[in-house]
Amino acid sequence: SCSSIKPSASSSLSVAESFTKDSASRIESLSQVSGVLGSQWGDEGKGKLVDILAEHFDIVARCQGGANAGHTIYNSEGKKFALHLVPSGILNEDTLCVIGNGVVVHLPEVDGLREAELAKSFIGTTRRGIGPCYSSKVIRNGIRVCDLRHMDTFPQKLDVLLSDAASRFENFKYGPEMLKEEVERYKRFAERLEPFIVDTVHFMNDSIAKKKKILVEGGQATMLDIDFGTYPFVTSSSPSAGGICTGLGIAPRVVGDLIGVVKAYTSRVGSGPFPTEILGQGGDLLRFAGQEFGTTTGRPRRCGWLDVVALKYVCQINGFSSLNLTKLDVLSEFSEIQIGVSYKQIDGTPVESFPGDLRLLEQLKVEYEVLPGWNSDISSVRKYEDLPKAAQQYVERIEKLVGVPIHYIGVGPGRDALIYK
Numbered sequence: 001s002c003s004s005i006k007p008s009a010s011s012s013l014s015v016a017e018s019f020t021k022d023s024a025s026r027i028e029s030l031s032q033v034s035g036v037l038g039s040q041w042g043d044e045g046k047g048k049l050v051d052i053l054a055e056h057f058d059i060v061a062r063c064q065g066g067a068n069a070g071h072t073i074y075n076s077e078g079k080k081f082a083l084h085l086v087p088s089g090i091l092n093e094d095t096l097c098v099i100g101n102g103v104v105v106h107l108p109e110v111d112g113l114r115e116a117e118l119a120k121s122f123i124g125t126t127r128r129g130i131g132p133c134y135s136s137k138v139i140r141n142g143i144r145v146c147d148l149r150h151m152d153t154f155p156q157k158l159d160v161l162l163s164d165a166a167s168r169f170e171n172f173k174y175g176p177e178m179l180k181e182e183v184e185r186y187k188r189f190a191e192r193l194e195p196f197i198v199d200t201v202h203f204m205n206d207s208i209a210k211k212k213k214i215l216v217e218g219g220q221a222t223m224l225d226i227d228f229g230t231y232p233f234v235t236s237s238s239p240s241a242g243g244i245c246t247g248l249g250i251a252p253r254v255v256g257d258l259i260g261v262v263k264a265y266t267s268r269v270g271s272g273p274f275p276t277e278i279l280g281q282g283g284d285l286l287r288f289a290g291q292e293f294g295t296t297t298g299r300p301r302r303c304g305w306l307d308v309v310a311l312k313y314v315c316q317i318n319g320f321s322s323l324n325l326t327k328l329d330v331l332s333e334f335s336e337i338q339i340g341v342s343y344k345q346i347d348g349t350p351v352e353s354f355p356g357d358l359r360l361l362e363q364l365k366v367e368y369e370v371l372p373g374w375n376s377d378i379s380s381v382r383k384y385e386d387l388p389k390a391a392q393q394y395v396e397r398i399e400k401l402v403g404v405p406i407h408y409i410g411v412g413p414g415r416d417a418l419i420y421k
């Protein structure tokens with residue numbers, strides 16, 4: 001198991017003033033172990049919700065992914081924080097942040113070399129070494145955080161790992177000098193990390209027994225899941241509900257409410273199928289209105305309409321108790337809004353569910369419903385009943401199509417720009 005990180009004492013944030021009694025009781029009533037998970041292809045805005053919920057939880061834990069997740073959150077003074085490995089609960093002084101066993105800490109270089117090796121059919125990873133790290137874990141030559149405590153055996157483990165990379169990749173330069181330098185580097189890391197290393201499986205289960213409230217923060221999203229996503233254009237971990245148990249060592253029966261975070265439209269980074277993608281100018285409009293450029297890499301994201309077929313599939317896999325619809329404000333620029341409601345094969349045969357077969361996915365036709373836009377700025381709206389009727393209609397149509405209630409609606413990047421429904 002990996003490490004726990006104590007929160008920084010640098011920020012003193014208060015509960016968002018716009019909280020009504022209802023919103024506070026809604027958050028208070030979340031289960032002892034709750035989770036916030038991405039419901040599309042990532043970048044839905046999970047960080048903001050986790051940051052808001054964190055002050056009602058004792059612990060915020062990450063269970064999968066690595067520094068490829070890039071949460072952007074703004075504190076109440078509007079200061080921007082871009083987080084990668086550390087859970088978004090870190091801005092909250094009283095929250096303890098845990099990085100669980102399912103998380104990987106990257107080894108730079110190899111990811112880029114693997115992408116180069118795959119040449120034209122590249123996956124579009126963030127090149128943060130996450131994939132290679134997970135492959136090492138699975139082929140069992142990975143190095144665990146607890147190995148940093150044993151500097152007598154550490155060099156040999158590192159040698160096995162680096163020799164393996166050198167034998168795989170021609171451009172990976174490795175020799176005895178490099179091993180010596182790397183071991184020295186890791187000795188320094190080990191000293192700094194030692195106070196934060198705990199057995200997280202014991203820690204989490206002990207915290208559950210002590211009735212501590214735990215919020216699990218998902219990175220990436222189910223459509224990027226190694227099993228359920230659009231394979232091979234996926235991440236190397238399980239960002240869906242199952243990853244909570246395998247990445248923290250806690251039992252399925254203790255996991256309660258799961259909130260799915262879904263953008264009011266869809267975005268995707270890198271390659272892979274994207275049925276509701278808008279190409280050309282419409283896509284540009286969404287990209288610029290929604291500032292759809294990667295937090296970690298700055299890469300422009302592909303944009304498109306909300307895909308309800310994919311969302312239903314994701315809700316099924318995760319059993320979400322509610323949804324957080326984010327970035328509804330971004331759609332204010334559109335005079336009409338489309339929702340992808342069903343798929344058909346080219347010959348007109350309906351497709352029952354989101355297909356795992358990529359060939360089928362690439363060839364299908366999406367059927368859309370068109371709803372009126374609201375053509376007004378909603379970023380200062382804080383009560384559901386104050387949203388324009390057309391915006392309410394959009395929210396309620398999604399709830400009806402998906403069958404899961406939307407309890408939180410994001411209307412801006414700030415902490416307070418959230419409507420409780």
Ligand code: GTP
Pocket residue numbers: 038041042043044045046047048068069070071072073074218219220221290295326327328329330409410411412413414417
């Ligand atoms: P990954 O874990 O990498 O998938 O990221 P994420 O889901 O945590 O997304 P992130 O927190 O980086 O959010 C994406 C961006 O959306 C950030 O710049 C947020 O500030 C912004 N954001 C979140 N909610 C809203 C919203 O309701 N409206 C607007 N306009 N921006 C939002």
